[in-house]
Amino acid sequence: MMRHLISAADLTRDDAVLILDTAEEMARVADRPIKKLPALRGRTVVNLFFEDSTRTRISFEAAEKRLSADVINFAAKGSSVSKGESLKDTAQTLEAMGVDAVVIRHGASGAPYRLATSGWIDASVINAGDGTHQHPTQALLDAFTMRRRLVGRDAGLGQDLAGKNVTIVGDILHSRVARSNVDLLHTLGAEVTLVAPPTLVPVGVEHWPCEVSYDLDRVLPKSDAVMMLRVQRERMNAAFFPTEREYSRRYGLDGDRMAKMPEHAVVMHPGPMVRGMEITAEVADSDRCTVVEQVANGVSIRMAVLYLLLGGNEPAVTHSRTEEK
Amino acid sequence: MSKILIRGAKVLGGEAQDVLVDGETIAEVGSGLGAEGATVVEADGRILLPGLVDLHTHLREPGREDSETVLTGTRAAASGGFTSVFAMANTFPVADTAGVVEQVWRLGKESGYCDVQPIGAVTVGLEGKKLAELGAMHESAAGVTVFSDDGKCVDDAVIMRRALEYVKAFGGVVAQHAQEPRLTEGAQMNEGVVSAELGLGGWPAVAEESIIARDVLLAEHVGSRVHICHLSTAGSVEIVRWAKSRGIDVTAEVTPHHLLLTDELVRTYNPVYKVNPPLRTERDVMALREALADGTIDIVATDHAPHPHEDKDCEWGAAAMGMVGLETALSVVQHTMVDTGLLTWAGVAERMSHTPARIGRATGHGRPVSAGEPANLTLVDPAYRGAVDPAGFASRSRNTPYEGRELPGRVTHTWLRGRATLVDGKLQ
Ligand SMILES: [Zn+2]
Numbered sequence: 001m002m003r004h005l006i007s008a009a010d011l012t013r014d015d016a017v018l019i020l021d022t023a024e025e026m027a028r029v030a031d032r033p034i035k036k037l038p039a040l041r042g043r044t045v046v047n048l049f050f051e052d053s054t055r056t057r058i059s060f061e062a063a064e065k066r067l068s069a070d071v072i073n074f075a076a077k078g079s080s081v082s083k084g085e086s087l088k089d090t091a092q093t094l095e096a097m098g099v100d101a102v103v104i105r106h107g108a109s110g111a112p113y114r115l116a117t118s119g120w121i122d123a124s125v126i127n128a129g130d131g132t133h134q135h136p137t138q139a140l141l142d143a144f145t146m147r148r149r150l151v152g153r154d155a156g157l158g159q160d161l162a163g164k165n166v167t168i169v170g171d172i173l174h175s176r177v178a179r180s181n182v183d184l185l186h187t188l189g190a191e192v193t194l195v196a197p198p199t200l201v202p203v204g205v206e207h208w209p210c211e212v213s214y215d216l217d218r219v220l221p222k223s224d225a226v227m228m229l230r231v232q233r234e235r236m237n238a239a240f241f242p243t244e245r246e247y248s249r250r251y252g253l254d255g256d257r258m259a260k261m262p263e264h265a266v267v268m269h270p271g272p273m274v275r276g277m278e279i280t281a282e283v284a285d286s287d288r289c290t291v292v293e294q295v296a297n298g299v300s301i302r303m304a305v306l307y308l309l310l311g312g313n314e315p316a317v318t319h320s321r322t323e324e325k
Numbered sequence: 326m327s328k329i330l331i332r333g334a335k336v337l338g339g340e341a342q343d344v345l346v347d348g349e350t351i352a353e354v355g356s357g358l359g360a361e362g363a364t365v366v367e368a369d370g371r372i373l374l375p376g377l378v379d380l381h382t383h384l385r386e387p388g389r390e391d392s393e394t395v396l397t398g399t400r401a402a403a404s405g406g407f408t409s410v411f412a413m414a415n416t417f418p419v420a421d422t423a424g425v426v427e428q429v430w431r432l433g434k435e436s437g438y439c440d441v442q443p444i445g446a447v448t449v450g451l452e453g454k455k456l457a458e459l460g461a462m463h464e465s466a467a468g469v470t471v472f473s474d475d476g477k478c479v480d481d482a483v484i485m486r487r488a489l490e491y492v493k494a495f496g497g498v499v500a501q502h503a504q505e506p507r508l509t510e511g512a513q514m515n516e517g518v519v520s521a522e523l524g525l526g527g528w529p530a531v532a533e534e535s536i537i538a539r540d541v542l543l544a545e546h547v548g549s550r551v552h553i554c555h556l557s558t559a560g561s562v563e564i565v566r567w568a569k570s571r572g573i574d575v576t577a578e579v580t581p582h583h584l585l586l587t588d589e590l591v592r593t594y595n596p597v598y599k600v601n602p603p604l605r606t607e608r609d610v611m612a613l614r615e616a617l618a619d620g621t622i623d624i625v626a627t628d629h630a631p632h633p634h635e636d637k638d639c640e641w642g643a644a645a646m647g648m649v650g651l652e653t654a655l656s657v658v659q660h661t662m663v664d665t666g667l668l669t670w671a672g673v674a675e676r677m678s679h680t681p682a683r684i685g686r687a688t689g690h691g692r693p694v695s696a697g698e699p700a701n702l703t704l705v706d707p708a709y710r711g712a713v714d715p716a717g718f719a720s721r722s723r724n725t726p727y728e729g730r731e732l733p734g735r736v737t738h739t740w741l742r743g744r745a746t747l748v749d750g751k752l753q
Contacts, residue, residue, distance in 0.1 A: 087640050108642030109524040110594030117593075131642065133524030176524060203529070204521030
């Protein structure tokens with residue numbers, strides 16, 4: 001039985017659809033006057049953040065509280081990452097406190113995997129983003145957002161994203177969001193195309209289940225969803241691209257480019273956006289942009305994940321996998 | 326000193342013979358030798374090799390005695406069948422002066438478990454800026470002939486050129502840790518399919534190969550010899566093969582772990598697999614084995630790199646790079662090279678004793694197993710099978726990638742100039 005959520009690649013199609021369907025149920029809770037379920041009453045969840053990320057932390061926190069869990073926020077200092085004992089020591093401290101789940105954000109790729117597999121702790125581990133590796137709940141909330149927009153809220157139940165064309169644009173090399181999305185979208189049957197300057201695509205990408213293009217304009221007309229990734233300005237200091245202007249011109253999404261997309265297609269962004277860099281204000285503020293929905297959907301997805309991993313009576317994520325066999 | 330009769334040993338894997346040691350020297354090799362006054366060791370067909378020589382060991386003393394000392398490191402060496410180790414210069418303080426290399430040399434003498442030949446730093450503080458006093462280190466009691474900034478690459482082409490030229494005056498050699506620094510900033514593992522998936526910073530093969538290509542050309546230009554540390558990629562093999570075909574005086578080493586392990590293991594995020602240069606791909610491993618077999622790669626060197634537990638019991642990114650290797654080296658070589666038919670035991674003796682001794686000018690080591698030679702000997706039981714148990718290591722550190730892995734062969738005896746340092750697998 002799956003006790004942890006470390007990588008989007010660990011999810012089967014049925015795992016993922018179950019999470020999306022459960023998230024739809026959770027979303028209905030948000031429409032009720034009392035937005036709380038008793039599902040995790042008496043369970044303790046700790047949000048262990050070695051990296052600052054207020055938006056991800058409060059999303060998890062909202063999800064945990066709506067499920068009536070006891071929540072502990074533990075912000076470890078970024079500097080402690082440099083000295084390795086801190087992760088183990090912190091884990092053992094949490095273990096002694098009897099926590100049921102650890103939501104971990106860490107700057108080092110693989111830290112959640114280590115936490116889950118090193119015998120330091122018994123709790124379920126949920127990866128809230130590790131280095132440039134994975135951010136599975138982000139991929140799930142993105143898939144949820146796409147399914148709602150492209151298939152339909154009710155029509156989407158039980159469905160995957162088969163046949164949908166998703167384009168992910170930007171700093172693929174340094175992006176855990178891109179890695180998670182490629183894995184999950186492929187599992188859900190979507191066709192993924194990555195678009196970036198060649199410097200921002202990892203060596204080895206040819207083994208990923210997706211296409212790679214260097215030409216955004218060619219890809220836009222066949223995209224059902226275009227996901228713009230944040231591009232840090234500092235990357236240009238390491239010669240990943242010459243100037244901010246050149247990057248925007250070749251890979252940024254502005255109104256003219258958006259017009260090349262099919263009418264039904266959506267623009268997504270995991271946030272925070274760098275307006276004027278990868279996305280113009282015109283696009284960011286348009287109806288086709290799902291940034292705000294993604295935030296709301298993030299809470300539903302995280303409720304679903306916590307519920308399925310910790311819910312007790314209900315099947316946890318892999319349970320469904322066994323049933324399907 | 327007493328006599329020892331090693332009875333029925335397959336010398337270099339050949340016919341069983343008796344070897345009589347008298348004092349510090351091999352007195353006789355033959356069959357049916359008399360045992361009068363000698364301690365008899367029944368070899369029962371085990372393999373007798375010249376004492377192994379490791380051109381690349383990190384003994385950590387001075388400065389990191391929490392991970393290894395000269396004493397614990399040489400005990401580990403004796404356990405692994407080594408009678409001579411070359412101690413890398415990246416200690417604290419760095420072994421970049423006559424004083425430090427003499428200190429390490431003296432500690433080695435006092436340990437008594439194996440000869441310790443200090444390696445001197447090429448540049449002051451391993452900083453790659455200014456040549457260390459190479460001549461003074463050579464002239465010192467330690468008699469340094471191998472110079473290396475190992476851990477760091479001598480990346481400045483002019484400094485490298487000068488070092489290659491300068492040590493010619495006294496027959497020295499520069500051992501290069503080939504790693505282009507700019508191409509490996511933030512590097513955590515081999516750059517390729519696995520790093521792309523794991524989101525770990527890539528250490529591209531070209532960062533090694535470009536330095537090796539430059540250095541063999543520099544060595545050719547100035548007529549010097551150069552030694553390449555821990556060669557790890559198929560491309561590096563091709564460059565060294567080409568250089569040798571041109572007559573360039575280059576020698577190269579491969580570590581046991583690069584002969585066996587691949588970057589697929591990094592998927593566990595277990596830092597016990599974190600090492601520099603990183604574990605590469607299956608294709609590289611196969612090319613390295615082939616190159617060691619055909620002589621393109623001259624020697625096996627352990628790059629024994631002890632680290633305290635806490636430096637590995639953490640997340641990948643925070644962990645130290647390196648693996649201990651002295652106590653498993655011969656088993657890994659047997660597993661990857663002998664049991665696969667790529668190398669005979671005589672070939673193992675060549676690559677783990679004769680040639681490293683010759684490259685490092687380790688007098689008295691890497692000699693033939695014959696009468697009149699120093700009795701530096703290693704007896705190996707190739708039939709042994711057992712899982713690696715780090716708890717039994719003599720090294721102060723336990724950072725082995727082989728824990729629990731079944732490996733063949735075991736060193737049962739080691740003699741350093743006729744004195745047993747290891748008997749029946751037990752340190753003396
Ligand atoms: Zn090195």
